[in-house]
Amino acid sequence: MIVLEHVGKQYPDGSVAVGDLSLTIPRGALVALVGPSGCGKSTTLKMVNRLIEPTSGRILVDGEDVLKADPVELRRGIGYVIQQVGLFPHQTIRENVATVPTLLRWNRSRARARADELLDLVGLDPSTYADRYPHQLSGGQRQRVGVARALAADPPVLLMDEPFGAVDPIVRERLQDEFLRLQHDLGKTVMFVTHDIDEAVRLGDRVAVLAGGGDLRQYDSPAAVLGKPADDFVAECVGADRGLRRLAVTPIDxxxxxxxxxxxxxxxxxxxxxxxxxxxxxxxxxxxxxxxxxxxxxxxxxxxxxxxxxxxxxxxxxxxxxxxxxxxxxxxxxxxxxxxxxxxxxxxxxxxxxxxxxxxxxxxxxxxxx
Structure with a gap:
């Protein structure tokens, strides 16, 4: 569903955010990008929807070269969720969720029905929350709205950049559970950026471990990354207690x-x-x-x-x-x-x-x- 072929990003001052990254994300899979700060995780994510323009390589989404697509239309067809949510404070929750359908010129009743459907899907009763404003919601509730907004036009691809990083650990775990339920029901193709290895192995079908400059050190199932780190860098990333972490990602057979x-x-x-x-x-x-x-x-x-x-x-x-x-x-x-x-x-x-x-x-x- 998403293919990166020798993708790179170099800035005018010569600094290299991503050197030469190739990665394939299967349709319907959730792939977590994990690594230390500055390793190019978010840059890679933003190159997929061209919020950052790559300087080399090719990116395909469902077989289409994104560099040949209109960037505005491209972004409207890809769901995008960020850590701080980015809701419009002057719009109601329903209006926020219906942002992309409105831009796509859906009629008012259809956009409203879709917004209410998604609010219910993420666990926010539309009769209670749809007419509220972002400042009237908790951080976890706003994050749910952000996910609902990203799903509004039913995009096949979701890009998520530290989406649960700004909430406390208890709320984060609940949001992770809710998102796993949604992913099970909807089967989207998801690129998920996180710095938290526990979150990566809990949510990801596959985990991509990046070193500086977008250097892909290992791309494998959570159990394999935890059980057989490819090198010392990956072993350090997943931690000395990786054996205990493997318990959480190993289903009963x-x-x-x-x-x-x-x-x-x-x-x-x-x-x-x-x-x-x-x-x-x-x-x-x-x-x-x-x-x-x-x-x-x-x-x-x-x-x-x-x-x-x-x-x-x-x-x-x-x-x-x-x-x-x-x-x-x-x-x-x-x-x-x-x-x-x-x-x-x-x-x-x-x-x-x-x-x-x-x-x-x-x-x-x-x-x-x-």
Whole structure:
């Protein structure tokens, strides 16, 4: 969807912001550009919509050479979100969101309906917020409006420059969650600039690590960048605790799950004791006839009792969770295993500390260079 071929930017004083950068962004992917200040991340982003004119190379968006396009029309077809949002203070929130549709000469009712649709999409009830002005909103709410405005004309490409950098960490995490939901639903092609490696690996399908002058040091999946840094520069960028970060970007794979000692809810204490002893553990999981998790029978319920008493199983996660989610639940409940469930709460298996560690070691898949 976006192709940069030997793109460079040199200023009249001879300084080089970007030397020779080639990069391909697949359709529907979110690619995070990360690196230290001055490495050319924002310059690269702005060259795509020609807010900064490249001095060499070629940039294609959906097969079209942007240098041959009218820059105004080009920008109206590409969503753009920046850190400070840049809302027009004298316009209502609805008018701000409808900026590009208005420039494209949509009729008033269509532009209004689209603005209200997008406000609802980003979690701002139009009946409450549409007629307010930017100064009446919080920083996080204004950032949501900025995303809505960028989506107003349904552009295939979004450029985002530190979009959540000006809000506090709690609000930032909520905005990241909201944006991941939107991206899952809309499937836009996104270039996302950030200096925060945690944000890059959390949001990105792929991560491009840049050194000074736009020098691309590694372009790969988050798990690969964290698990197998290409060089010392990348290793320093992702940090010494990159192993812990990998937990957050590694989804649970059903193939990594272990079988648990299991009984039906109509089982006897003797049945539960037997399967627990055969597995070398002191408790058993309890499921119904449809394999849905009912709970667990711990060791103190398997001795000296005639009735199987089942406790609720709090140490469980959905199959869409990450290894970090599973590890957090394991620690929170001081559990020896975490049950992994499908949409219907059917038990797929369990993760133990050993199998979680093995899953993390197998998670790194270094992709072919693009």
């Amino acid at each position: 059903v193939a990594d799950l272990e079988d648990a000692p299991l009984v039906r809810e109509d089982a006897t204490v003797a049945d539960a004791r037997r399967v627990a002893e055969e597995a070398g553990v002191s408790s058993a999981l309890v499921v119904d006839d449809a394999e849905r998790l009912v709970g667990w029978a711990p060791s103190d319920h398997l001795e000296g009792s005639s009735d199987l008493r089942v406790r609720p199983m709090k140490a469980s996660v959905h199959r869409s969770a990450t290894l970090k989610d599973a590890w957090s639940v394991m620690l929170r409940y001081d559990a020896g295993w975490v049950a992994v469930l499908d949409d219907d709460r059917r038990l797929l298996g369990v993760l133990t500390p050993d199998s979680l560690h093995a899953a993390l070691r197998r998670s790194v898949r270094v992709t072919e260079p693009v």
